[in-house]
Structures are given as C-alpha cells and as structure tokens.
Amino acid sequence: MILTGVFVDMLLSRPVFSRAKLTSSFTNLVCGLGLLLMSGAAQAEYRLNLQDPVTQTARDIFGLHMLIFWICVVIFVGVFGVMFYSIFKHRKSKNYEASQFSHSTSVEIIWTVIPFIILVVMAIPATQVLIKMEDTTKSDLTIKITGYQWKWGYEYLDSDINFYSTLATPREQIDQFNKDTAQPLGENYLLETDNMLVVPSGRKVRALITANDVIHAWWVPAFGTKKDAIPGYINELWFNVDEGKEGIYRGQCAELCGKDHAFMPIVVKVVSGDEFDAWVAAGGTFDASGIADESEIDTNERAEASEQAAVDSPAEQATPVLDAIVPAAQASDAEWTMEAAMAEGEKAVTTCIACHGQDGKGGGGGLFPAIADSAVATGPVEAHIDIVLNGKSGTAMAAFGSQLTDEQIAAAVTYQRNSYGNDTGDLVSPADVAALRN
Ligand code: HEC
Ligand SMILES: [Cu+2]
The missing domain is CATH 1.10.760.10 (Cytochrome c-like domain)
Structure with a gap:
C-alpha cells in the first residue's frame, strides 16, 4: 500500500520535481532520491512521466499511457489487496482450516473472462491511435530523413533545401576523462546540433526515413514519433505540431546497438507557417528570412564563425547560421593554402x-x-x-x-x-x- 501511495503521489504531482520540491513531502523525497540515483546529479530539472505532448498523436499516446497505467494500478491494488487480506485473515495463528478443493470451473471462467475483457478494453483505443499514426496521407510537406554514422541528414523534398545536423556539444565536455580539458556540461549537453530541422506548426509534415549505413531511429518524444531508419528501406511517419507550440524540441537517435547513437541528437525548431514559408524562400537561412535565430544552437564553432565573420566584415551582421545548408562555395585553388x-x-x-x-x-x-x-x-x-x-x-x-x-x-x-x-x-x-x- 505504501508503494501504491508513492505511485499515486508520483502521478498526482506530475509534471513535478524541481530540486526545491524534493523536500516537500516524504514520498517526493523517496521518489526524488530514486531519480537522483538513476540520473546522476547533472540535470537541473527532474520529471516523471512523458514529455508534454505538442501534437495530437503525442496527446493520444499520453492518454493511452495514462489509461493503461491506471488499469494497472487498479489491478495491482485489487490483486495484492486480496492476496494480503487472504494471507492475514487465514494465518496459521488463527488455526484456520484450509478447504481442500482443487478445481473450480466458475473461478477459472471468471479469471479468463475478466482479463480478456480488460485486454479488449485496452486494445480498442490503442488500435485506433495506431491506425491514425500510420496515416501519412494528405500531408502538407515531405522531408526525407537519413541516418548516418553519426548524424542526421534532412532533405526538404518540396524545395531543394538539404543539410546535415551534427552534434554540437564540444568534445571537451564529452571527454571528461581528461581532467585538464574537461569543461562544465552545457544546458543541452548531447542534445544540441549545429543545424536544426525547421518545421511549420499547424501543418502535416510527412517524413520518409532511411539510413545510409546502420540502423538508426528518429525519435522526438514531444511529437510522439519514433521510427527506425533502416538502410535500403523507407519508413514513414508524420506529425502536426499544434499552432501556438512553436519552439525548440529535442530528441535522439533511439537505436541501441552501435557505438555512437547517443551522439547524434535531433533538434527541431517549430516555427509558424508564415515564418516557415519565409525560411524556405530564403533558401533555408534564418537571418534572411527574418526569423529570430535562437542562440540555443550556440556552439563553439558557431561562436568562432561569428567572430570570424565579424572580423571579415565588421559592419555586417554575422551570418553563420545554417551555413551547411548552402555548402560553402568551393575555394579556388589560389586561396587553398x-x-x-x-x-x-x-x-x-x-x-x-x-x-x-x-x-x-x-x-x-x-x-x-x-x-x-x-x-x-x-x-x-x-x-x-x-x-x-x-x-x-x-x-x-x-x-x-x-x-x-x-x-x-x-x-x-x-x-x-x-x-x-x-x-x-x-x-x-x-x-x-x-x-x-x-
Ligand atoms: C565509425 C568509426 C570511424 C569514423 C567516424 C572514421 N573512421 Fe576512418 N577508419 C575506421 C576503421 C574501422 C578503419 C580501418 C578500415 C580497415 O580495416 O582498413 C578506418 C581507416 C581509416 C584510414 C586508413 C588508416 C590505415 O592506416 O589503415 C583513414 C586514412 C581514415 N580511416 C580516415 C578517416 C577520416 C578522414 C575520417 C573522417 C572523415 C574517418 N576516417 C572517420 C573507422 C572510422
Ligand atoms: Cu543512430
């Protein structure tokens, strides 16, 4: 029962857990300690449960998750309640005499039929959501996503914008075994890239997913999308981010087997439809399209690039944003020193x-x-x-x-x-x- 109490408390207090809240109650403390042990002390904010959904699919998944969770809680309480009650009520010190029957058809029917009904109750809404998730028709734009060792490539098939998106966390933060060069971890440690995938809100984005070398998996939790990227195959997924939910969302390659999938994160910048059109018209650059370039993707390289740009043309605004989108003009051999x-x-x-x-x-x-x-x-x-x-x-x-x-x-x-x-x-x-x- 105490355990159940902890569970319930965890759920009711969702989205929970800033560090300050840790001491607010005994149960929170217990959960918090558990989480601390699990996650290390690096993260500033802890949360239980799934990320806040920003698409209908993600909300549906969240709903299913909660529905099934509560069903599990009820079963847990029911089964263990009966079990503990029986053990207590019929304990030896009471000299309780056990009945000796070995079969009961009615009990067997009940314990077959009830779970069957529970399964059906869970399967119906789950299937409905699955079918919706698979329906990639009537999309507004299509992006081809290719997994590479160890980065993502994005091609906007309706325009000729394409670029790679590579981990931007500096090596010195990752290679902590060298104490001399180790740096404090950044806010988005291992969840930051040089170029972000840019998508419009309020439009259905279809993605064709494949890989160039090994199996990868494209996963953005807030969108409720996760799909394997398999060499030689094309998988599809779609998402439609709610209008008003513009912002930056982060995901990861969710493939387990392989050396560096943890180092090929996904960063998606969701902008309004108008901003997206401007971005596309500007050939996939932020500054030309008037969209604020959030310095979240600020990397050492970017900082260096802007410094360099500032030196090259002090009067002009630095424009290093998505330089990989438009591959740098090939330097002529004369400049190639x-x-x-x-x-x-x-x-x-x-x-x-x-x-x-x-x-x-x-x-x-x-x-x-x-x-x-x-x-x-x-x-x-x-x-x-x-x-x-x-x-x-x-x-x-x-x-x-x-x-x-x-x-x-x-x-x-x-x-x-x-x-x-x-x-x-x-x-x-x-x-x-x-x-x-x-
Ligand atoms: C995922 C790991 C990985 C990455 C990333 C990688 N390599 Fe390699 N590289 C290898 C392996 C494994 C071999 C050995 C291949 C063989 O058996 O001959 C190799 C061999 C080489 C060799 C030949 C070395 C020798 O003496 O046999 C060169 C040169 C090389 N890589 C250059 C590069 C360059 C340049 C890059 C970056 C653009 C790069 N590699 C990225 C794994 C990698
Ligand atoms: Cu991967």
Whole structure:
C-alpha cells in the first residue's frame, strides 16, 4: 500500500520535481532520491512521466499511457489487496482450516473472462491511435530523413533545401576523462546540433526515413514519433505540431546497438507557417528570412564563425547560421593554402576523431586504426582520399563522399597527413578529391 501511495503521489504531482520540491513531502523525497540515483546529479530539472505532448498523436499516446497505467494500478491494488487480506485473515495463528478443493470451473471462467475483457478494453483505443499514426496521407510537406554514422541528414523534398545536423556539444565536455580539458556540461549537453530541422506548426509534415549505413531511429518524444531508419528501406511517419507550440524540441537517435547513437541528437525548431514559408524562400537561412535565430544552437564553432565573420566584415551582421545548408562555395585553388586547409581540416575531422581519436592514435582497443604514422595517411595521396570518399566495406569506416564536400574531404585528408606527427607536407586540393569521385 505504501508503494501504491508513492505511485499515486508520483502521478498526482506530475509534471513535478524541481530540486526545491524534493523536500516537500516524504514520498517526493523517496521518489526524488530514486531519480537522483538513476540520473546522476547533472540535470537541473527532474520529471516523471512523458514529455508534454505538442501534437495530437503525442496527446493520444499520453492518454493511452495514462489509461493503461491506471488499469494497472487498479489491478495491482485489487490483486495484492486480496492476496494480503487472504494471507492475514487465514494465518496459521488463527488455526484456520484450509478447504481442500482443487478445481473450480466458475473461478477459472471468471479469471479468463475478466482479463480478456480488460485486454479488449485496452486494445480498442490503442488500435485506433495506431491506425491514425500510420496515416501519412494528405500531408502538407515531405522531408526525407537519413541516418548516418553519426548524424542526421534532412532533405526538404518540396524545395531543394538539404543539410546535415551534427552534434554540437564540444568534445571537451564529452571527454571528461581528461581532467585538464574537461569543461562544465552545457544546458543541452548531447542534445544540441549545429543545424536544426525547421518545421511549420499547424501543418502535416510527412517524413520518409532511411539510413545510409546502420540502423538508426528518429525519435522526438514531444511529437510522439519514433521510427527506425533502416538502410535500403523507407519508413514513414508524420506529425502536426499544434499552432501556438512553436519552439525548440529535442530528441535522439533511439537505436541501441552501435557505438555512437547517443551522439547524434535531433533538434527541431517549430516555427509558424508564415515564418516557415519565409525560411524556405530564403533558401533555408534564418537571418534572411527574418526569423529570430535562437542562440540555443550556440556552439563553439558557431561562436568562432561569428567572430570570424565579424572580423571579415565588421559592419555586417554575422551570418553563420545554417551555413551547411548552402555548402560553402568551393575555394579556388589560389586561396587553398596549407594554412586554410589545416584550419578547415581541424573542423572537418571532428567527425573522424570519434573513432580515430583526438590524438590520432586510434581507439576502440585497436578496432579503429591510428592515423598517426599510418601507412595510408603517409602513403600515396590517392589511396588516402579513396578510403575517405568510399569507406572500406565491412568495417566501421564509412564512405564520407556523400556527407562531406570536396573541400571538407581535402581539408580532412590534408589535416591527417600533417598532424599527429605525420609530416608529409602534402596539400590536397578540392580538385584532387573531385577527380577521384565517381
Ligand atoms: C565509425 C568509426 C570511424 C569514423 C567516424 C572514421 N573512421 Fe576512418 N577508419 C575506421 C576503421 C574501422 C578503419 C580501418 C578500415 C580497415 O580495416 O582498413 C578506418 C581507416 C581509416 C584510414 C586508413 C588508416 C590505415 O592506416 O589503415 C583513414 C586514412 C581514415 N580511416 C580516415 C578517416 C577520416 C578522414 C575520417 C573522417 C572523415 C574517418 N576516417 C572517420 C573507422 C572510422
Ligand atoms: Cu543512430
């Protein structure tokens, strides 16, 4: 009963739990301690139950969840109530004499029929919601979502906007094992990206979901959507965010198996229909479309970029927002100096160091080879470009040809050939990369 009391209290006090509330009652304290143990002390706000829904689907799911939860509570109380009552009432010290019957047809019918009815009662609304969730017809726009190791690619099929969305949490926050470089965790630690998916409220957005390499899963809890992204297959989902619920919503790759799914978050910026149209008309940039660019996606890189922009053109407004949407114009070979390539390369290899290590010494207990002194990174340039462009099938080395521009690949290769103690002196140009694309 105490347990049940705790449960009920947890539910009634939803959405609950700021730290200050922890001491407000004994039961809250108990729950709070449990949560503290589970989540570590990093999060500022605890919550129980699902995120606040912002789509009809998510509300339906929330409703189902609560309905079934309460059914479970009633069954729990009923079954344990009878059990504890029976144990207590018929205890040995009362010299209660047990009856000796072994079959009771009527009891057996009752305990078959009642659960059956309960299951049907739960199945009917659940099926209704499932059918609604699968209905992707009459959508207002379609976005293709592709999972990559370890980022998301978004293509707006009704316009030619497309971009990648990569984790923006700085490596120094993640690699806490190095005490010297460790930083305090940001507010949206591991839930922040360089580019956000932008969608309109009040419109039905259909998403086609697939993957390029391994299975991923696109999950935004507040939308009530979660779907596997499977290479070679296209899954569909849809969501229609309520008008008035504009804002930023965060989700994650919910795939369990694999190395870095925890490092490919999803950030969705919901704007009004008009703002969305302006954003599309501006080719997917915020500043040109007049939508406030919330600095939530403020990353080190962004900060650097704006500093740089401010230096380049102090009078102009810095415009680094969604630069990946419109791939930077390819630098002509004249500007492609060793310095520029190395600076660009240091940024480009952030994707690579997850496996090959910040220090280029490899990782995964030998699974990911070192770049330092590697035969490929110090041998012929063509082979180096080739493995980055086309990957190596059957290994975790993915083909980056479709994810990175010629310039980024040239920069990454140049960087690898001249860092970590490698000193080939080779400057690889975007044209070299373009020549090897097929
Ligand atoms: C998911 C892990 C992963 C990521 C991310 C990754 N690699 Fe690799 N890389 C590998 C593995 C595994 C191999 C070994 C392949 C083999 O068996 O030959 C490899 C091999 C290489 C080699 C050849 C090294 C040698 O001596 O054999 C180079 C060069 C290389 N990767 C460059 C890159 C670059 C550049 C990036 C980023 C754009 C990158 N890798 C990102 C896993 C990764
Ligand atoms: Cu994933």
